[in-house]
Structure formats: structure tokens, C-alpha cells
Amino acid sequence: MPPGCSDKSDTTWPRASYLNGHRVGGTVRYTTNTACSSTLPRGGIFTGMSFKMQTKQRHESSRASFLRCICVVFLILPLSGCMEDFTMPKIPGVKRTFHQAVGWKAKDFFNDSAVVELCDAIEANDIAKMKQLIAEGVDVNAVGDGGVTPLLWAFVDNQPERFQLLLEHGADPNIKTTTRLNAPNAFAVGDSVTTLAAQSYFVGPYEAVLQHGGDPSIVGPHKQPLLHMIVSAPISQELKKKRILMAVEYGADINQKNSMGTIARTAVAAFQQWEIALWLLQQGVDPNYYPPGESINMVGSALMHGERLTPSRKEAYEKLLQWFRDEGYDLESIRKSSQQLREIRVISSKTRFIQRKIREQVRQGLRPDPKLDAEAQDEWYAERRRARQGQAE
Template identity: 30%
Template sequence: MEANNSNSQQRPIFSSAPKVECHLLIQAVKEGDITQVRQLLEKGADVNVRGEGGWTPLHNAVKKVSKDIVQLLLDKGADPHIKKDNGATPFIVAGIVGNVELLQLFLSKGANINEYDNHGFTAFMEAACYGRVKALRFLFENGADVNLGRQTSEEQRKLGKGGNTALMDAARQGHVEALKILLEEMGADVNARDNMGRNALIHSFLDPKNKNVKAIIRILLCHGADVNVRGEKGKTPLILAVEKEDVELVQIMLEQDGIDFNDMDNDGKTALWFAVEKDQFDIAQLLCEKRVNTNCGELIDIAERNYNGNMVQLLRYYGANENSYLPLAAYEPKSQRWRDPLMHLYRIKRDMIGKLKIFIQEEYKVAETSEGGVYLGFYDGKEAAVKRFREDSKRAQQEMDCILHCQKNSNLVMFYGRESKDNCLYLCFSLCERTLEEHVTTRALENEDFQNIFESLFKAVQELHRHDYLHQDLHPGNILIDSEGKVHLADFDKSEKLNENRHKIKDDLETLGRLVLYVVQLGKDPFFKIQGQSIREVIDACINEEIKDLVQNLLMPGTQYQNLLSKMLSHPFFWNCNIRYRFLRDVGNESDIKRRNYESEILKALNCTDVFAEWTKKIDEHIMKKMNSFYKKKPMYCYKNEVGDLLKFIRNIGEHINEEQNKKMKLKIGEPAQYFQKMFPDLVIYVYKKLRNTVYEKHFPSVNST
């Protein structure tokens, strides 16, 4: 993204005005002396003179919130788009100080709402960083991208810098009110990742001065933050909580559903290891009471070195051994599918290849590849799927390049590490149970299963594209399901770096569209057959209107293809029953619909169909009669067989169904959300398509609502 002032001409650094006057001009601005500012300008002082760090009089006036001086400088020719040495414009500085009037002024002068400095900070991000709530709301209302990640140079991205969102900034700095507004009013993505793969939950731990860390973490968890995300050195939120040596914080994390108490960081250390190493008995006791693995290192030795007899006693009570190795009989594979060969491999003696234990025999082979096969293994003690290549393999290099840039993406199969020996390269990944092909052809899947598959798949491909990679080999055999039923994209040996050929993103999108059809058909037709069908054949084969619209958008993405997956993740296909019902009620609450204003754009759009021409006959006649009775004095307002009236009907039912006088109606209808979904299954997608790309998109739920 580029600010719209990219072509503006910067004034020369050197001025023809006396240097002393230029210096005095900046000083006068800092002191807020408008009289002296005016006098110096009249004497010829350069209005765009630069001080230390590239600070101009205008930047300083904005920093001081001297509105009169700002206006005077602009009237005297100050460049409203001028940048400091770090690339910050006066508009961005206005975001830091949080002054709405100044923000409005610079927008009127052509500032780009999402313009950013050399480090990728926008005015919106700065407002979040400093907790400027009024500015935050103003900028959002004027089009600031709430989920925009920090834009950085290619060199910085290679170092993992950038990608931070405003939500991460608010979380890191401990701004509780700003955080709530970003999540609850603006639909910020609670699990957006920066270029190191960290979400806002990880960021909340990073600043030791953050006094509101507990409040921030509670809010993020309440909004669905991923509790198993990883930060620097692979540390999880639970490990970071232990490192803070805060019992209450650890307790908060332990109460979260789905948290893996035994997750290790990149050095193989668990939360319990850190608790013992830091001599935190109360925290260690909390973890032990959760029945964490007590054989995750030489814990007893560490406790004894700390002269903590109570810790030693605690660890022994909960089964810790004197050394870090489990007895053979105690090992129980996590994988059920590969249980027996894993047990065999675990028990046999093999020379290690670095951290890898592997045996290249058929009984341990997971899958065939074009170069060397995939084998079971143990990498650093973890069950692994190991891809074997020649060390000089071009495909191995392509896979490594992609992995190293995108490995923090939780929707990709997790990369553990690499080893090499005897001209062979071993790439080690987390072990999964089955491919998508096996999953859809051997199980009875529900709509919720389809949603989970597509959400994970869309996010995986979206993250690849964000890191400027194409997958180019999307098919059911390269999509894996782990032991918990989570979906992960794998096999990047055909991946390609996006350079100028960004239009090739469409190739991945088109394949995704065909994969959607394959999954919802439960693999009825082989994927290669669907790949050979025309776009029209694929669309016509879709089982309902929602799937058809989803697939059609993927197959024919148009000019907005780079942001399409983000938009598709908010598609009605991913909405649950209650969200659908809320959407219909919100649209039905539009005043033009309630007043039946046939000249309005919304009714012109909605009523141009006969698909729902008999809707009043589908409703129980007693309910229809009851609802029309409210208009007995104005019969002209009784419900008509029009989409607008159907939406008004749904809205009115929702408003009044729980009133005492409507108990009989409630008994007949049951839960309105389920009732209307059953009666009019295609209504949501019809309304969605009619209102898409109009001002009424304001009623579309955000991604986080799903």
C-alpha cells in the first residue's frame, strides 16, 4: 500500500532563509508562540525547514496540538504530506496525539487514511499504541483498515519484522478500552499474526511495563484468542505466563479449553520446566495438579540444585523420574493410525541423525513422493512425518524456502526442523492421521465439518499469499487432518515465490473452488475429474446456492483477487444459524423496509424476484393471521408476498416472539432462527448477494462473528 502523497515534491533540505531564522521558527512552534511564528515567516523563514530527525515546523505544531499554528503554517505553504526521517507524515503524528480535528484537517488536504511511515505505522496503529480512543473511532469511521499489518521492507520481513496490527499494539501497551473497541466495535481479527507468527495474545506478554496484562489477556481469551500460538523461541502463552512468575496469570491460562499443558518451546522446555527452573513452587503445583507430564527434563536435579526440598517432593509425588527419559513401557503414541509402527520404532535402537530417529523401511513409510518418500520418525522426541530428499534437490529447496517464510502459520503442517546425512536431506513435520481424500470418503461429515475444513484451508492459502508464495499443488492428498481433527496444508515442494506475477494467485483460488466442490460431494468424483471440468460445469454441480456463490467467486475472482479469501471467510456459508437470523433481522430493521418505501434502493434490489412470491403461504396460517392482526386498523400494511415484507416479518417476530401475548406463537415456531432457516434456506444468500458491494454491507457480520 502506498500513501497518496507518493508523488508530492519534498522541499529542499537547505533553505535560502538565514539558518538562525529557520532554527528560531522551529523553536517558536515548540513554544506555541504564534506571533513569533508569523513574524519569522514574514521575514522569509523556510516553512518546511527540517530540524533533528527531520522534524519540520508542521510536525512540531501537530505534536503540540497547536491548531492555530498548524493552520497558519499550511496557509503559508507548509507541505501537508512532508515526512520526517522515519517517514512519518503530520497526519500520522496527529494519530499519535489523538486529535480528531487535526486528523480531519489532513484528510481534507489529501492524506491517505492508511498511509504509513518507514516502519509501517499508520495513524490508526499509532492511535491504538497510545490508547487514543476518539482518534481510533474517527479513523475507523473514515476507512482505516482495522486488520492491516505493519508494512515493512523485504529485508525486515526476512528478519520476521512487521505484520503487527493495531490490536497487537493496543494489547502490548495495555490499553484496555482501545482493545475492547477494536474487538467489539471494529471486528479486529483476534488471531491475526505478525510476520513472526505472533497474535495479540503473545504481544500482551511482551512489555514488562504492561500493568494491565491480566485484563488484556482475559479480554483476548474471551474473544477466542488461540491459546496454543507460539512466540519467540516457540514459547506458548502458558510458558510466557510462567516466565512472568505470576500465579494468577498462570491460573487464567490453565482454565482455557484446548490448551496444551505439555507444549514445548524450541528448546524442548515445557511450562513445568520453566516453573521448576525459576523455583516457582506454587506455579509448579498448579501445573502438576493439571496432570502435566513431569518427565520433561531433569526436573528433580534442577529442584535439588535450587535447594528446594518441597519442589523435589512435589515432583516425585506426581511421578517425576530421576532422569528425563520415560521407560519404554510408558510411551503411548499420540497417533492412533500409526500407533503400532511408532511403538516399534520407539523400541528399536537406532543411531540418531542429529535430533532425528528414523528407519528407512517399508513398515515405517507414510506416503510415496516423486523423490524419496515420507517416513515415520521422532524429531527431538516428537512423533514426526519425515520427507526425504537428495540434499541438492530443487524441490527440497523450494519447500524449505516456503517453510522458512511461512512456518508460523498454524494452518500449515508444523515444521519441526531439518537434518542431513549421506547426501540425504530430512525435513521433519508434525505427524497427521490422514489426508483430506481419506477424510471425506470415509466419514459422514456435517455442515460444520465443511466449514472447519474450508476455513482452515482458506486461511492457509491466504497466509501463503500474504508471504508472497503460491502453493501450486493444492489437491486432497496434500491437505492433512491431525489427531484432533484439525486441517493443515502440506507439501510445498512445488511452491513458487510471487514476484511480479501476482495474477497467478488466481490459479490457487481456482483450485480451491474445485476443492470446495470435491469436499461437499464427499469425494464422489475423483479430484482429477473435477479439475478437468469447465468452470460452468463445476458451478452447475454445486449442491445449493451458497456453495455455488462461494465456488463461483473462487473460480472467477475478478480484479479483487488478492483480498478475495479474506472476504470469502465472511461469506454466509460460514455463518451459524443465529448469525443468519441476526443478519435477516438487521436488514428487516431498515427504515425503508419497515415503511415499505418502494423508491428506496434496498427494496428495488430485494423485491426483483418471484422466488419468494408465495412466502406467506409457507407460514402457519394462525401465525400469519396473528401477525397481520397488528395492522387491522391499517390493512394496507398487512404483509405482502415480497422479500422486503418477509424480512420485516422476520424482524417483527424477533422483536415480539418472547412477549407473554405471543406464547402460543412461540410454541408453534420454536426457535425463530432455526424456523426461518428451515422455511427459507436460500433467503440469506439471496439477500447477501443483493446487498453485496452496497452501503448495506454494514449488516454483514464480521469474520470474528463466525
């Protein structure tokens, strides 16, 4: 919570801070009470997170995913902090709902007047009216423009009773969005209530979703499986462990790959989630598994990504290394082999860059410049420097 802010809200689910994120021009404004508001540059809150990705493409994809995960947290946090009074409150203590903040109106998404009435009751948190409409047969799985459903309409505010009510009456949490729903900082194409709940700070929605048909193997935006989304979510290590275990208990495959062929046990190293890595090993995950097309297993991946750690991560990392030592792994030999493989990859990447430059000149009908190798190498290193600077930012 920013300095000078006070917590004046109540909720039945656990809370960390009362931030309501909504887009203001090119920035995201977070407000907590009338005496406190701060404007942060988009992405500015992520500078403390270091991503050790093996390629620029993986870094950009993961950073975008992480940015969206942060917005999911803000999406479901209670909107009961004090802010400008644009409308009369529909829920006691709430001056503006998420729907009002982003300009959502049920009639703009649904053609069925009964479904519109249900969504209006959801937004007003009118449980009695919701029960009446459901009893009358209103479709709780109606799909509106962009893939909006009544369950998603209920999810966006921290009102667990209405959310639970819809799940108990058969609402499907696996229906995916087909647009960004006029809220690009909060949603991506392919989102579902299941994937959104998996990344949220609160325990309640995720448990409720899995208990009522949430698919633990669902694939979300950017072809990311649920386990991968949990690994990269901005939630505590302890909560990640609980959610991964719960997903596995409900049938998730710990070896399910993402769009780049990476499995969750490998992804934890890329995100420096050493506590999660150790916990997975203690659950019986095989550290000697080699992903298809990869020459480095979990041990080598951990050693390659264990550089420049913060003190807190350093402690967790040392515990992981000690586990490997106790299991009889020769870490020094593995480290040398991993370093050699890294150097080979760098050389291979540089060679591909030079070959691409030569092909471009040939296509243009030019004779390849005899100095191309040296020039291409300089340009390649310059690109690498720019990429590293971009990651640091």
C-alpha cells in the first residue's frame, strides 16, 4: 500500500492491499482512499523481477504474461476504496464497481434481456434477485460478445457469495474470452475464469473453481498451461505450492508443455522460483528429465539461472543446491557442462545471424561483403546489449 494510505475495507476473503487498477491514458492509476492516489508507469512495478529467459522471444512473452497476471490481481481486489463519486453506489461500501470503472454494461454484451437482468443483479450484488432469476431458468452459461459470461461478470469484484452461487448452479468456469473485453490491462484473448482465478491473490475463487468443474489442464493465453500460469503469477511461493499441488490432485499433468515446449518444472528455473523447484523435487519430480529438443535437464537449468540472486532468493537457491548434493550430483561437473552448452548456443546464434545477413545480400543481388563476418559480429553483440538493457528495464 502506498505511503499515507489506510485500509478501511472489509471482505470475507483474505486481502493484501486495497488497490483498484484502472487505466488512465497511458498509465495505470491505483487508488485506495481519497487522501491517497499514485500513478505508476505501465510496467514500472515489475522492475524488481528478473527474468532469466533463454531467448528474447521467451522473455517478451513471459514479461507480457507477468504484466497481465499483475492486472488480474488488481482485477478481483475489492473495489471498496474511496475514490471519486462518479455514480451512486450499488453495493454498500462500494462507490464504483469494476464494471463501472471500465465501462461495462450488460446490455452491450448480451442480447437476452433475462441474462442482462441477471448480470445487473450480479453487479448490484443482489443475491435474492439472482436466486429468483436462476430459479426461473435464466442461462448461467450464456455467452455474450467477447466470451463474457455471468460467471466472469461475478468474478471481477471480490464478492464470493454471488460467485459461489453461480458455480453451484452449473456455471462453467472454462469458457474462454475471444477479445480483450475493452480492458486490455486485465484480460487477454483466451482467458477464462479458471485461468484468472489461478493467478489471483485470493484462495477462495481458485478452490471454488476446481471444485466445480474447473479444468486443471486448461490452456490459457499464449498457449500457457494452468501450471505455467501459476508459476509466473505474482503470488506468494506458499500459495503457488498449494495451487500446483491442488491442480495436480485434480488431474493436471506436471509434464504439460507450454507453447515453447517447456514444462513447469523447467519453467521454475527461468523464473528463479527455487522454493517451488525444491518442493517439486520433494514431491518426486525427476530432475533428470530432458524436455524434447533440449540438452539441459532441471539440474543444469538451475545452475545456469543461479546468477545475480537477491539475498532472499540466494537462500532458497542454496537449499536447492544442497538437495542436489545430498542426492549425489556432482554440481561442479554439471556446471561446466552447462556453461559449455551455453557457449555453443551463443556461437550457434551468432552463426545464424551472419548467415541471415548473407542471405539478405544475396536476395538483393549483391555480392556478400568480405567484411561481413566482422561487421555482423559487431552488430550481433550490439543487439545482445540492447536486449539485455531492455530486460533490465
